[in-house]
Amino acid sequence: MKRKRLDKIIGNLEDVEEDRMKSLWGLLLAFAILLAALFAALFKVMAWYGIVLLALTLFLMLALVLPVRIEVHYKRDGRDDRLHLGVRVLFGLIKFGYDVPTVAFMERAGMIGIKKEPAKGMPKRKQGWVTITVEKLQKIQRQINQFRRRIGKYKRAMRKFTKTFHIESFKWRTMFGTGDAAQTGYTTGLAWGIKGMLSSFIYRYLSVSTRLCYDVKPHFQAKGFRxxxxxxxxxxxxxxxxxxxxxxxxxxxxGAKWRNIRSKA
Structure with missing residues (x-):
């Protein structure tokens, strides 16, 4: 009962803050238009300054309102990983893409990219895999559970933020082997569990307009991951x-409330 009452109070506070933020955004946009008009009036001799400022203001307003489309493609291929990011703005009038070698990205982030040698007897088309273990998958599963517990307090506000992102397409295919048939079977179950948790998180917190496609294919004759x-x-x-x-x-x-409680204690 107390929990429901607390959730109701938090929900009411969030609604009040949402109304305040909407009012603030309206004031900011009105101020931007007024500022552009003021510059246009001040520079009557050079009216094109005001026109440029007004055009920039309108462009920024359109950029905030019109949708942005982001394409993400990651692939482990051969001995190198590739991450491609594509962005489309203003219905494709502005678009650009960038290919990121993940090894270089890891080095820039202060992490070390380690290349694994292929296991003996592994087919050539399977070479370039990285080693995967049960411990790695269990660690990922624990991290996902910890993240879900941490955001529980801000669930409603978090959803309002994440629901602004729409998934138009999602495909994730994985192939791996541990070198041991029994362990590979057990790891397959863990991999399906991780993808299932991620899928439920996406459906719950994001706006999904398509069916999520994900697959796990175990390889019982090789040791690696793709x-x-x-x-x-x-x-x-x-x-x-x-x-x-x-x-x-x-x-x-x-955070401020928590600090006040600690100082009083």
Whole structure:
């Protein structure tokens, strides 16, 4: 009963903060238009300054309102990993892509990329895999569970933020082997469990307009790992920024309350 009452109070507070944030966004947009008009009036002799400023203001407003499309494609192929990021803005009028070698990305992030030699007897087309173990999968599963527990307190605000992202396409295929048939079978179950948890998280927290496709294929004759992931995400920057600021505000306010409680104690 207390838990339901607390959730209701938090929900009411979030609604109040949402109304405040909407009012703030409206004031900011009105201020931007007023500022552009003021510059246009001040520079009557050079009216093109005002026109440029007004055009930039309108462009920024459109960029916040119109959807942005992001394409993510990751593939383990041969001895190198590749991550491709593609972005489309203003219905494809502005688009660019970038290929990221993940080994170089890991080095920049301060991590070490280790290349594994293929196991003996592994077919040539299977070479270039990285070793996967049961412990690695169990660690991933624990991290997912910890993350779900941490966001429980801000579930409603988190959903408002994550629901601004729409999944238009999602395909994730994995092939692996541990070198031992029994262990490979057990690891297959863990891999399906991890993908199942991720799938339920996506359906619950994101807006999904398509069927999520994911697959796990065990390889009982080789030791290694290969995966391919492709995903298309669409979102509106203004809506995402607004929801994100609401979430950050709630998180900061909760932290301030916790510090006050500790100081009184």
């Amino acid at each position: 995966t391919e992931l492709s995903c298309i995400i669409r979102f509106r920057p203004g809506k995402a920024i607004f929801a994100g600021l609401t979430l950050v505000f709630l998180w900061l306010r909760e």
